[in-house]
Amino acid sequence: MNLLLLSNSRSPDGGYLDHAVELVRELAGARTKALFLPFAGVTTTWDEYTDKVRQALAPAGLTVTGAHTVKAGDLDAFELVIVGGGNTFQLLQQARQRGWLQAIRRAAFAGLPYMGWSAGSNLACPTICTTNDMPIVDPGGFDALGLIDVQINPHYTNALPVGHQGETRDQRLAEFMALRPEVKIVALPEGDWLRVRGKQISLDGPFPARLLQGGKEPVELATPAQLPA
Template identity: 55%
Template structure:
């Protein structure tokens, strides 16, 4: 099983998905036939989002088809060598994937060798559930269970910083609330610029910042690049 789960899509001073080009190149191999799932995008059209991704990844010579443009989305996923899932609103993404019956076809395609690439909401979708998203529940997705391609929960865009004078909870406090109710879970706080690469079932952390592993009733554990799960 091959996964590339990115915390975010852009970094300061870099173009959209530019920081993802190197890890994506490293995992693509000979795969070139891809589908893009733009359903997390709510304030941009699916066509515009797909074209944005095509332009960002043009140097990789991928053939990227927007899943919304095909007559049989499930067949397109079954035929794809690369399945890309963009960021945006995770609740909207899960709702549309569930309504179109795409979750099981994605699972099966990845198990058969397709590379799953997800950033932000797309990374959340690969987890057992979407309960560690940062997004507002703007729609009811009909349940929070997701693809379960990775046994860990990811919190993308992770930061514990709060603006001066802000009285809301830190990200860690929010994660601790989840772990208090579901203590068997483990959550990776994945900072921007970091990613998790899974190859042949082996997961490795990469990026320029330490991530944090959260377990119930334990201090957060810093994880450096190169840590394997």
């Protein structure tokens, strides 16, 4: 397994994937032919989304092809899979309907490098149930790629605006854990990422993350760190 799972796409100064270029270069190695799944894009066209990622990752030496322009049976022509953020429910729906879900799962378990951010990181989890997104479409089930055995909650923050009376993120995650105590969740602040090599999952980035496990108090993980098995 060779995965790079980012919490988000933008650096604090607003630069698009700036913080990911060196990480992608390390992930890809000598590989250059990348397949990009733009299906999480809702308020942009998939051509526009693909072009945006193509330009952002050009410094890493990648040539990027949109998955909406080829068929799942063509996956063997690519050396790296990239999955962008946006709406996780539409991403899963389209990936499933177009045959990419099964094809990518099989290839990733065989060693094909995989990079995702936000919704793209959620897709690598057992399910998409820890996404922050609205269910704007029916994805045909919540099961995702299952490339790792933990759930990711991207864009993690427990900040609450003054006067806001809704639940905090920690409260939402506690609700999830109350009903799914067997699940392990890594809450990733923006700027952080998980790097998966084989069965080892390492955490890195500028901020501490949180690890939630059923029956235990949440644990703050300073970076860098190895996730416990």
